[in-house]
Amino acid sequence: MSTVTVKVNVNGTPRTIEVESRTSLADLLRDRVRLTGTHLGCEQGVCGSCTVLMDGLPVRSCLTLAASCDGAEVVTVEGLDDADAHRLRQHFSTEGALQCGFCTSGMLVTGYELVRRRTEMDRDQVACALAGNICRCTGYNGIIRAVQKANDDGMAVDDLT
Amino acid sequence: MLTELGDDAKILAGGQSLLPIMNLRLAEPAHLVDISRVGDLMGADEDTTSVTLGAAITHQAIEDGLVPDPCLGLLTTAAAGIGYRAIRCRGTVGGSLAHADSAAEWPTVLTAIGADVTVRSAQDERTVPLRGFFHGFFTTSLESDELITAVHLPRFAKSTRWALEKTNRKEGEFGESMAVAIVSEGSASIWLGAAKDVPVNLAHVETLLADHPADQVPALGEVRDRVAADLDLSVPELDLAQRHRLQIHAVTVHRALSRALSPEVPA
Amino acid sequence: MRQEPRLRRNGVGARRPRHEDERHLHGRGKFVADLDLPGVQEVAFLRSQVAHGRLLAVTKPEGIDESRIWTAEDLAPFALPLTATSTLPGFRAAPLPNLAEGKVRYVGEPVALAMAGSRAEAEDLAALIDVDIEALPAAVHIENLTDPDSPRVHDEWPDNIFATTQGTVGDVDVAAAEAAVSITREYKLNRQAVVPLETRAVAAHYDRNIDQLVVWSSTQTPHMLRDMLAELLNIEGRRLRVIAPDMGGGFGAKCSIYPEEVALAAIALQVTHPVRWIEDRWEAMVATTQARDHAYRITAHASADGRLLGVEADIRVNAGAYSVHPWTATMDASMSAAMIPGPYLLENYRFTTHSLASNKAPLGPYRGVARPGACFAIERTIDDLAHELGLEPWEMRVRNMVTPDLMPFTSIARKVYDSGNYPEAVRRATQLMDHDEWRRRQADRPVSGRRRLGIGYASFTEQTAHGCIEWASRGLAITIGKEGARLVLDSTGAFTLYVGIKSHGQGLETTLGQVISEVFDIDPASVTVIHGDTALTPRGDGTFASRSMVMAGGASFGAASQLAEKVLAIGADLLKVDASTLSFTDGKVVGETGGISLSQLAREFLFTPDHVPNVDGGLEATYFYQPEVQTGAFTYATHAAVVEVDLDTGEVDLLDYGVVEDCGTVVNPLIVDGQIIGGVAQGLGSALLEELVYDDDGQPKSTSFLDYLLPGPVEVPELKIEHMETPSPYTVFGMKGAGEGGAIAPPAAVANAVTDALREFGALINETPVTPERVWQALQVADRERNDA
Known part of the structure; x- marks a missing residue:
């Protein structure tokens, strides 16, 4: 099995990692960087649990080869750390947006990119924007409310940095 | 490189269709050539009559309006309807065309638009109209040493009206039916995806429209008969399940026509 | 033991964010796949691709380290198959093989397994195993399973019927005669997957230093799993510890005993490294227990003024290839028969149930x-x-x-x-x-x-x-019904609650904390709730049947009440007042003239027990609970x-x-x-x-x-x-x-x-x-x- 060397910045830390060519970004993060907050729920790109940010945009880490990430900046749930992330977490907790916690990482990352766009959104738009993430526990009501509130907060304070 | 590797190699142009298959071990290519960051394939050019999009442009770039849309919003709408945002951030327009799934947006939409693609091999480069490019399930006129480098889109006239309708059971899923109607002065281009292995030109529906008073939407029954003819279906021979599938296509086409022909409702 | 709630601001009834959230919101949850197990070999199962067939041969590839591949023959000396039988009359049992032997009976049935340093390599290896199966016609659809010419799932049975039950109350025929209107309807609920977002996951390691086999499983029933593994592996329970760490949901899919759990536990005893299997989504869709697949024929009679006079029900359930432990293949049918009367005053009711075997994955519990x-x-x-x-x-x-x-x-x-x-x-x-x-x-x-x-x-x-009694009435060999809790007050005045229940995502760390708060008036978030570890917690049956809050809440309340009594006695001793004058307020024991914080009290009692000579040692209580009506x-x-x-x-x-x-x-x-x-x-x-x-x-x-x-x-x-x-x-x-x-x-x-x-x-x-x-x-x-x- 051939290997490739990947230079990738993960949550602000530059890393150089040699992996088998077939290794996914998810496996690189979980097995090699030991960041296990990125979860694998289907490995077919449907459930969204493995969503991470790559150069600021959400991607499925299960459908992204580590080799394709050379030179990229990757942010995982463990690396979300600013006012938007804080507000998201707060609302997730008070709105009942999580139960088992398995989908939560992907929901947060997806929601984070959404609120960082600073676009006004109603409930339906938020629901559509989260449609690529499956939660089996909460029935989504709390997740949608939480993301919408975090979005409203972000729009109101305008502290995008 | 593709010439050397031949059939053992697959081009990775985002991988949002290929990786799921590989994860299931239904495809195990010995070599993958990642073109998703080849600068030459990521640019966009425009002139007064057309726009050229590099094959590695992502759906998200189109969705977010980072490249020009000469089709009055049809491209942006189509891009935003592909799967989910995290898929759109990796998936590329060239990759989708080469994958050639008729239920996906680009094959049907870009065929309806009348787009061409530039196809390049180590030795050669040619321009191929998408009408005729798709041969069957996941097969195209691409040779194993060729890759799509760009898509050429004609500019719509300002008066052009379009509608893209997708019927699916769940938000973001592949369509059970997808109809594109592009109507401009005196002509209509109507295509149907997810019905057969390749996008289908609804020539009988186009004729129906030509024979119909302008701005009036034909009745659903009429549309259904024409769609059946375009799909080579003999309605009396269909069982209930097949009739329902035809019905879904007919309704999807009818909705697209209604939107494209209605002067009040902006497309 | 009744207790009126709502005494405390953070106790029963309080709308509180969950204590579990913090770790999950930062990606710090620990699921089985996240455990760091040095030297672990990841397992890939090779599964049947045909629904029904004779398994003629399973051949290992040449030149591969034999210990990395296990077949039914390799596993047999170390693990028995589990037979989930029922006490219902006429029930036909069939062992659920750990790895298929003789026949395969559903697509996804495990046939062999391979292990390697990574899952990908294990799959590479599994793909080299040659499986020779002679395909047989399959019994699939619920409508056809009792046809005389239907293929038989279990050769030794005369048909595909696990069990038939019937019952009559009142006289439906009289009701029919009196009825102004009678209707007959046929209904069908098609088969579903359960789909916890975290798939099943098992890891096992034999710790030779302390002679303990540790099995980590994403299971709703850690104690039940420990008991069954001990039986099937034929080792004493004391040598077995089951840990269920964070779980990404279960909803019933993770409360049966699975062949993969038995296989990994058995193999771990024979090798020197940990082994782990993380189910992939395809496996989850074909091999995790499934649900529904019911067909009904209902005839109902009503009077002109809309009174329901009588109901006849014919209930058929396609239970799949095997009966699963402990629920058995008649769980759905017997429960359905009992629940059809619903919230209604019904006097005449007649039912028949058929629990049928087919070449589909076994049916199990689902929400x-x-x-x-x-x-x-x-x-x-x-x-x-x-x-x-x-x-x-x-x-x-x-x-x-x-x-x-x-x-x-x-x-x-x-x-x-x-x-x-x-x-x-x-x-x-x-x-x-x-x-x-x-x-x-x-x-x-x-x-x-x-x-x-x-x-x-x-x-x-x-x-x-x-x-x-309820479980016994359904024919279960194991009659579930009690939950244990142990509450410990440590020298810093903090509580740790050990419960036999397992929280698989529903927030029991919070709600059980609220129960403790109800008694002691403390911040519920200050209670550490330990669950899902058989070595640490008192016995409990697990989380299913909407039982966790009632049962574990009852047990936790019982333990807290007993401990409270003791704490008040200590307080009385230290404060020199009568215990009946004392109560808990805001983390303190208080009386009319003064009080003492729980931390002072605990320190005093645990460090200098001689200062409190009238109270027996230990600041903990264990309680087992069952509701009054079964x-x-x-x-x-x-x-x-x-x-x-x-x-x-x-x-x-x-x-x-x-x-x-x-x-x-x-x-x-x-x-x-x-x-x-x-x-x-x-x-x-x-x-x-x-x-x-x-x-x-x-x-x-x-x-x-x-x-x-x-x-x-x-x-x-x-x-x-x-x-x-x-x-x-x-x-x-x-x-x-x-x-x-x-x-x-x-x-x-x-x-x-x-x-x-x-x-x-x-x-x-x-x-x-x-x-x-x-x-x-x-x-x-x-x-x-x-x-x-």
Whole structure:
């Protein structure tokens, strides 16, 4: 099995990692960087649990080869750390947006990119924007409310940095 | 490189269709050539009559309006309807065309638009109209040493009206039916995806429209008969399940026509 | 042991964010796949690709280290297969092999396994194993399983019947003779996957230093797993420790004993490194226990004034290839038979059940178990009877329900309905939904239009937290029914609660903390709740059957009460007052003249016990709890759905959904609402989207999320929820279970709403999921029938 060397910045830390060519970004993060907050729920790109940010945009880490990430900046749930992330977490907790916690990482990352766009959104738009993430526990009501509130907060304070 | 590797190699142009298959071990290519960051394939050019999009442009770039849309919003709408945002951030327009799934947006939409693609091999480069490019399930006129480098889109006239309708059971899923109607002065281009292995030109529906008073939407029954003819279906021979599938296509086409022909409702 | 709740601001009844959230919101949860196990070998199972076949040979590849591949022959000396038998008369048992031997009986059945440093390499290796299977015709569809010429799943059986049961109460024939209207309906609930988002996961390591086999499993039932592994591996329980770390949901899919758990545990004892298997999604869709697959034939009789006089039920359940432990293959059928009478005053009832074997994956528990089927059968029937009689369906319900003055009420199926006001829940649901307004809008729709509105209701009783006698009545060899809790107050004055229950995502670390707070008036977040580790916790059966809060809450309250008594005695000694004058306030023991903090008290007692000579040693208490009545505490609810149906396509849009429910005393509204909404979302999946399709050869056709559609954010509307809170007289705090209810009614409510929308056409929606194709076909069939008539 051939290997490739990947230079990738993960949550602000530059890393150089040699992996088998077939290794996914998810496996690189979980097995090699030991960041296990990125979860694998289907490995077919449907459930969204493995969503991470790559150069600021959400991607499925299960459908992204580590080799394709050379030179990229990757942010995982463990690396979300600013006012938007804080507000998201707060609302997730008070709105009942999580139960088992398995989908939560992907929901947060997806929601984070959404609120960082600073676009006004109603409930339906938020629901559509989260449609690529499956939660089996909460029935989504709390997740949608939480993301919408975090979005409203972000729009109101305008502290995008 | 593709010439050397031949059939053992697959081009990775985002991988949002290929990786799921590989994860299931239904495809195990010995070599993958990642073109998703080849600068030459990521640019966009425009002139007064057309726009050229590099094959590695992502759906998200189109969705977010980072490249020009000469089709009055049809491209942006189509891009935003592909799967989910995290898929759109990796998936590329060239990759989708080469994958050639008729239920996906680009094959049907870009065929309806009348787009061409530039196809390049180590030795050669040619321009191929998408009408005729798709041969069957996941097969195209691409040779194993060729890759799509760009898509050429004609500019719509300002008066052009379009509608893209997708019927699916769940938000973001592949369509059970997808109809594109592009109507401009005196002509209509109507295509149907997810019905057969390749996008289908609804020539009988186009004729129906030509024979119909302008701005009036034909009745659903009429549309259904024409769609059946375009799909080579003999309605009396269909069982209930097949009739329902035809019905879904007919309704999807009818909705697209209604939107494209209605002067009040902006497309 | 009754206790009135609501004494404390952070105790029972407080709406509090969950203590679990912090770790999950930072990606710090630890699931089995996340465990760092140095030297671990990852396991890949090789599974049958045919539904039914003779297993002729399993051949290992040449030149590969033999110990990395295990076949049934390799495993047999170290692990017995599990036979989930039943005490029901005539029950036919068949062992569930750990790795297939002789025959394969469903696609996905494990045949061999391979292990390597990574899962990918293990799969590479597994692909080299040569499996020779002679395919046989498969027994697949519920309609055909009892055909005389059906293929037989188990060669030694005369047919495909695990068991048949029947029962009669009253006289249905007399009821039929008296009835003004009698109808017969056939219903079908197709097979579903359970789909916890975290798939199953098992790891095992034999720690030679302390002679302990540690098995980590994403299991709802760690103690039960420990017991069964000890039996099947033939080792003493003391050498076995099962740990269930963070779990990404279970919903019933993770409370049976699985071959993969047995295989990994057995192998770990034979090798020097840890082993781990993380189920992939394909495996989860074909090899995790599945659900529903029920067929009903119901005949019901009613009087002209809308009284339900009698019901006959023929219940068939396609239970799959094997009976699973401890639930057995008759779980669904027997529960369905008992739950069909629902919340109604029914005097004449006759049922027959058939639990059938097929070449599909084994059926296991799934949220609601058989109740979504039973609810569908009776509630669709009530609506059609009401229609025949010209009554509003909700009115028909109200007229037949058990009324509050009859509580506690022993149902025709001998279940004790403990408390509540069933008709009131229906009336409130009509108000919640603004029923009359929808009826008006419905009538205003032009006949020429192509979209119709419909409103539908479904009511049910949800048996929760049932005890030993109930499980015994269903034929279980293991009669579950008690939960243990141990509460420890340490020298810093902090509490640790050890519970036998397992929280698989429902927030028990929070709610059980609230129970402790109820007694000691402390911040619930300051209680560490230890669960899911057999070496640390007192015995408990696990989380299923909507039992966790009632049972573990009762146990925790019992332990807390005992410990409280002791703490007060210590306080009395230290403060030199009578214990009866002391109480707990804000982390202190206080009396009229003064107080002492729990930390001072604990320090004093634990470091210098001689200062408190009159109190026995130890600052902890253990308590085992079971509710007073063993048929369970009955939660109940009425759900209502409003739909719009497209006549041209059969598409159903869910416009509104409401729930009026009563789960007794609510411990934490945030969590209970979460259970309801989450349950409804799953129920809407059953109602509209989710279906495991098998072809005639028994090949599963929906094995990924691309073709097995789960409800997403767009498919679940913002729910309207209204609570009634009638405490159960038989449980601590009056709590009733709330885990499953949400999932029970949606299929019936949605099907009733769609049928309501289509009444003018006479199309009946009698099968789930209610797909556009089924709705459209029902319209075509109704159209044809009208033309024929």
